[in-house]
Amino acid sequence: MKPTILYEKNYHIDLRDVDFQKKLKLSALFSYFQDAANDAAIRLGVGIDTLQEKFDAAWVLMRLKVDIERLPSLDEEITIETWPQEPRRFDFERDFLVKGRDGNIIIRAISSWGIIDLKERKLVKASAISLEYPEVIEERAIHGKLRKLKGTDPMHPVYKKVIGYSDIDFNGHLNNSRYIDYMMDCFPIEDHEKYQPESLEVNFINEALPGDEIVMKQGEGETSGEIIMEGVREKDDTVIFRAKVKIKEI
Template sequence: METNNSKKFTQKYLLTAAECNPEREMPLTLVMSRIIEVATLHANAWGVGYSKLIEANQGWVLSRVTVEMTRYPRVNEQYSFTTWIENYNRHFSQRNMEICDKDGVVIGGVRTIWMVINYATREGVDISKLSYISNNISDRKSSVAPQGRLHMVTEATKSTSYTFKYTDCDINRHVNTVKYLELLMNQFPLEKYDKQLVRRLEIAFMHETRCGDTVEVNLNDNDGLDCKLSVDSGRLSHCRARFCFSPR
C-alpha cells in the first residue's frame, strides 16, 4: 500500500488464479469490488470510513460507476488502483480512479459518484459542509468520459425474472453493487466474453432493492457491441447499465 498524500491513495494487488474469470483475466466484478475497497481504504485513511459515519447512522453508497479498460490484469499479474476526489456538491462526491500494471502503464480508468445516506430515513445527506472532502479535492482529472444518461430498456430482446436472495445483500441491507453486476453480466453467454472484451461499463443505481424483491432484467442487444440493460419492477428502474464491447 502507498499513500503518497492525503489527496491521492494507491493500493497494490496481485491477481491470483482463484480470482480469475474463464478468460484467465481479472473479472469485471472484481474490478467493481476493488473500486469499493480502495474508496473505503482512502476514506478510512481520512478517518471518515464506516466506523466514523455509523456513529451518525450514516454510510457511503455508490450512485454511478463508469469503467473503461484497454485490457484487464492477467493471472499472477501485479496491478494497482490509485484514487482521488475530483469534485463534490451537496448531494454527491465524484471519485476517480486509475488502474495500472506493475510497470505503471495505465490500463484502465474509473469515474464514480457517491452519496451518503441516513440509514433510518434511507435518504441522502448534505455533504457540502464535510471539511475532510473540501480539504482534499485534487486538481487531477480523469481520462474517462463522463457517463451519459441511461434509460429503461423498453424494447427488450431478452427478459429474465429474478428474485434477490440473502447472499445478494450487503451491510446496508440492500442488494450489493457487485450482485447487480453479476446479474447483468450473466445475461450474456460465455462465448461472447471469449470473443469480446468489455471496454466500457456504465451503471447507475436508481432505487434500492431488498431481499425478496422480484425484478425483470431487460436486455437490448440489437447492437452487439453497445448493449443496454435495466433491472426493473413495473415502471420503476432499480439499476440501468450499458456494456460496450470490442473484439479481442
C-alpha cells in the same frame, strides 16, 4: 494519521477473482474500487465505520463509468490509484486508475457516491459530514461527466433473479458488484469467449432488498457493439439500475 488526497493500493489477482478465461471479473474490479475508496475515505476521516457511528449514514455508489484497455490476468499484480473531486450538493466524485506492474494504465474509471441516512433510506446533503480535503487534484481519469442513462425500446427480458443472502452487503441491500455479475450473466459463455467489455457505465437508481425478484432486460444501443441493460423489480416495475455496455472482439 495525516490526511492524504491520493491513495494507492496494490492487489494480487487471485483465483477467486477471475473468470473461466483467467481474466479479472468486472464484479471483482468493482469490489476493488469499493475497497480502495473506503480505505481512502478512512484516511480522510469518513470511512464506513465513522459514518455509521457519527451520522448513522453510509456511502452508496450512484454512478460509475469504466474504460478498459485490457483486463488483468490470474497472478498479475496491479495498483489502483484513487482521488476525490470537490464535493457537490449531494454527491462526491472519485476517480480511479488501474496500473499494471509496468506502470501502464490499463483501466480508467470515474464514479459518483452519495451518503444515505440509514434510518430514512434517503440521500443527505454532502455538507452533513463536513468533509474537507487537504488538497485538490484537478486531473480526471476520464474526461466528461457522469450522466443519467436513458433506456431503449424494445427491452427484452433475459432472466429473473431473486435477491438472497449472498447478494446483500452490510447496508442490507444489493451490493453494486453483484449487479455486474447479473449483467454479465445476460451473455452466453460463447459471447464471453469472443468479446470483452470496452467500456461500462452504470446508474444505480433504487435499492434492491432481500426477496426482491429482479428481471434482467437488454436492448440495442445507439452504436454498433453498444448494449443497454436494466434490472427491473418485478412487483412494481421499478428500475433498480440501468447500464450501457460497449463490447469489442477479443
